[in-house]
Amino acid sequence: xxxxxxxxxxxxxxxxxxxxxxxxxxxxxxxxxxxxxxxxxxxxxxxxxxxxxxxxxxxxxxxxxxxxxxxxxxxxxxxxxxxxxxxxxxxxxxxxxxxxxxxxxxxxxxxxxxxxxxxxxxxxxxxxxxxxxxxxxxxxxxxxxxxxxxxxxxxxxxxxxxxxxxxxxxxxxxxxxxxxxxxxxxxxxxxxxxxxxxxxxxxxxxxxxxxxxxxxxxxxxxxxxxxxxxxxxxxxxxxxxxxxxxxxxxxxxxxxxxxxxxxxxxxxxxxxxxxxxxxxxxxxxxxxxxxxxxxxxxxxxxxxxxxxxxxxxx
Amino acid sequence: xxxxxxxxxxxxxxxxxxxxxxxxxxxxxxxxxxxxxxxxxxxxxxxxxxxxxxxxxxxxxxxxxxxxxxxxxxxxxxxxxxxxxxxxxxxxxxxxxxxxxxxxxxxxxxxxxxxxxxxxxxxxxxxxxxxxxxxxxxxxxxxxxxxxxxxxxxxxxxxxxxxxxxxxxxxxxxxxxxxxxxxxxxxxxxxxxxxxxxxxxxxxxxxxxxxxxxxxxxxxxxxxxxxxxxxxxxxxxxxxxxxxxxxxxxxxxxxxxxxxxxxxxxxxxxxxxxxxxxxxxxxxxxxxxxxx
Numbered sequence: 001x002x003x004x005x006x007x008x009x010x011x012x013x014x015x016x017x018x019x020x021x022x023x024x025x026x027x028x029x030x031x032x033x034x035x036x037x038x039x040x041x042x043x044x045x046x047x048x049x050x051x052x053x054x055x056x057x058x059x060x061x062x063x064x065x066x067x068x069x070x071x072x073x074x075x076x077x078x079x080x081x082x083x084x085x086x087x088x089x090x091x092x093x094x095x096x097x098x099x100x101x102x103x104x105x106x107x108x109x110x111x112x113x114x115x116x117x118x119x120x121x122x123x124x125x126x127x128x129x130x131x132x133x134x135x136x137x138x139x140x141x142x143x144x145x146x147x148x149x150x151x152x153x154x155x156x157x158x159x160x161x162x163x164x165x166x167x168x169x170x171x172x173x174x175x176x177x178x179x180x181x182x183x184x185x186x187x188x189x190x191x192x193x194x195x196x197x198x199x200x201x202x203x204x205x206x207x208x209x210x211x212x213x214x215x216x217x218x219x220x221x222x223x224x225x226x227x228x229x230x231x232x233x234x235x236x237x238x239x240x241x242x243x244x245x246x247x248x249x250x251x252x253x254x255x256x257x258x259x260x261x262x263x264x265x266x267x268x269x270x271x272x273x274x275x276x277x278x279x280x281x282x283x284x285x286x287x288x289x290x291x292x293x294x295x296x297x298x299x300x301x302x303x304x305x306x307x308x309x310x311x312x313x314x
Numbered sequence: 315x316x317x318x319x320x321x322x323x324x325x326x327x328x329x330x331x332x333x334x335x336x337x338x339x340x341x342x343x344x345x346x347x348x349x350x351x352x353x354x355x356x357x358x359x360x361x362x363x364x365x366x367x368x369x370x371x372x373x374x375x376x377x378x379x380x381x382x383x384x385x386x387x388x389x390x391x392x393x394x395x396x397x398x399x400x401x402x403x404x405x406x407x408x409x410x411x412x413x414x415x416x417x418x419x420x421x422x423x424x425x426x427x428x429x430x431x432x433x434x435x436x437x438x439x440x441x442x443x444x445x446x447x448x449x450x451x452x453x454x455x456x457x458x459x460x461x462x463x464x465x466x467x468x469x470x471x472x473x474x475x476x477x478x479x480x481x482x483x484x485x486x487x488x489x490x491x492x493x494x495x496x497x498x499x500x501x502x503x504x505x506x507x508x509x510x511x512x513x514x515x516x517x518x519x520x521x522x523x524x525x526x527x528x529x530x531x532x533x534x535x536x537x538x539x540x541x542x543x544x545x546x547x548x549x550x551x552x553x554x555x556x557x558x559x560x561x562x563x564x565x566x567x568x569x570x571x572x573x574x575x576x577x578x579x580x581x582x583x584x585x586x587x588x589x590x591x592x593x594x595x596x597x598x599x600x601x602x603x604x605x606x
Binding site: 067070071073074075089090091092160163164171175252253254255256258262265266268269270271272273274 | 423424427428429430444446447449450451487490491495496497498499500507509510511512516517519520523524525526
């Protein structure tokens with residue numbers, strides 16, 4: 001009989017159930033719970049009707065409301081949406097599409113740095129060696145401070161504070177750099193906590209087993225705990241990165257970074273319409289929805305892999 | 315069975331539509347009523363205007379916060395000091411409102427042009443008239459003709475070197491939404507993209523810290539910044555007029571516009587506007603002109 005963790009046992013039970021024809025856990029399909037939830041054909045028809053009426057009502061509200069024409073002109077003006085996407089320098093209008101490239105750049109650079117720094121902080125917090133107490137302390141203070149202060153204030157503080165200090169090499173960086181530093185500082189605090197939750201989710205017996213096999217404390221962390229911890233927290237990590245993608249827009253408050261949202265703001269206040277914001281919103285959705293779907297796929301893959309692992313590891 | 319469901323669907327959709335349509339009708343009838351009022355308001359007597367305002371019995375005037383000098387004083391629009399505050403009270407007086415009947419409200423610039431009902435009778439906030447903007451809101455006639463001016467730190471190269479070719483080489487900055495920003499982009503056309511800040515105060519601090527080399531603002535604002543706000547800054551000069559002017563902002567087709575325009579014309583003719591300009595913007599008359 002193989003050595004199997006408590007989880008393996010559970011998954012095996014589910015596997016057997018699925019094989020026996022029961023619905024997969026978490027799904028409403030099949031002939032069991034699903035049809036009970038919807039209450040049969042009659043209920044299905046009623047739910048269809050209510051959905052159609054609800055959606056129809058919402059659409060009707062947008063089409064027939066007294067101010068609908070004004071809203072369409074201001075928010076969904078095709079000509080102005082096109083103009084906002086492409087920009088028009090001769091009228092002093094900025095391109096929202098070009099601005100989005102800056103958002104993507106900031107996001108990609110910040111994400112790599114955050115993944116690294118947050119892991120360092122989480123590990124520091126996990127160390128139990130009394131000599132390292134000051135570092136542990138520092139990690140706690142850091143996460144408390146940067147999780148507690150609103151991101152916009154961190155951005156302002158660094159972007160307006162650093163140049164005012166007149167320190168060579170620090171005060172002459174671009175707003176782009178200051179913005180990324182602020183994003184990394186703030187998000188690393190969140191992500192460190194996500195990592196820590198992952199580390200804590202690995203059962204103590206895993207560490208005990210690793211130590212009894214002769215692995216050092218560091219090696220058991222590196223080869224046993226972290227791989228399991230990181231795999232568990234990938235979905236919440238990606239959730240934080242979806243949020244990071246949007247928050248790159250806040251860097252524009254520093255002035256020199258004309259990203260998508262700022263470009264939309266300028267266009268809006270120049271022409272007195274909000275169609276440019278609609279363009280920015282659509283572009284941000286184009287960024288975040290693929291990442292959300294990717295997260296779903298990762299979760300699904302992870303679940304199936306663990307189940308397979310539970311059944312086949314002998 | 316199915317047929318009845320389909321029927322129910324259509325009946326409900328129909329109900330939904332009629333509900334929306336009927337909710338729309340009171341608004342259209344009130345519009346008709348306001349059209350009648352417009353006809354009456356053309357006389358611009360206080361009685362006819364008083365029924366047409368946002369809040370009966372008072373004139374609600376909006377501006378942004380902070381309200382900048384020298385257009386307002388001490389961020390307190392209700393003190394009657396500062397050019398725009400003085401103009402607002404003078405217009406109110408022409409329309410038959412006493413000083414205590416003028417109610418001030420804060421309206422962020424970005425919100426002032428949102429569709430939907432306005433929470434003010436007019437907004438006075440250094441807003442420039444442009445053709446595109448006038449398709450969304452209504453503007454009054456000009457109460458101030460604007461020229462753009464250049465502010466820089468005293469030791470900056472731009473103070474001595476500002477030919478059109480020179481001007482393209484500097485890093486400019488401005489407040490979001492200002493026509494000064496549009497002026498930089500369309501007239502000065504610098505090679506490096508100008509910085510765009512949330513507020514004028516952010517732009518001022520960027521100028522002070524050397525993050526931008528020059529700031530463009532209307533001449534009175536520029537004069538105030540360089541003389542009273544940023545130490546060691548100077549007003550380099552003002553650009554020739556592009557025909558730009560400030561107008562009061564109203565809801566589109568507000569019947570009040572005609573009467574307010576009448577009031578502005580009176581204030582222009584009797585020298586009140588000139589008097590306010592001398593009183594509040596008076597130190598700003600001898601500014602050198604830069605040829606763009």
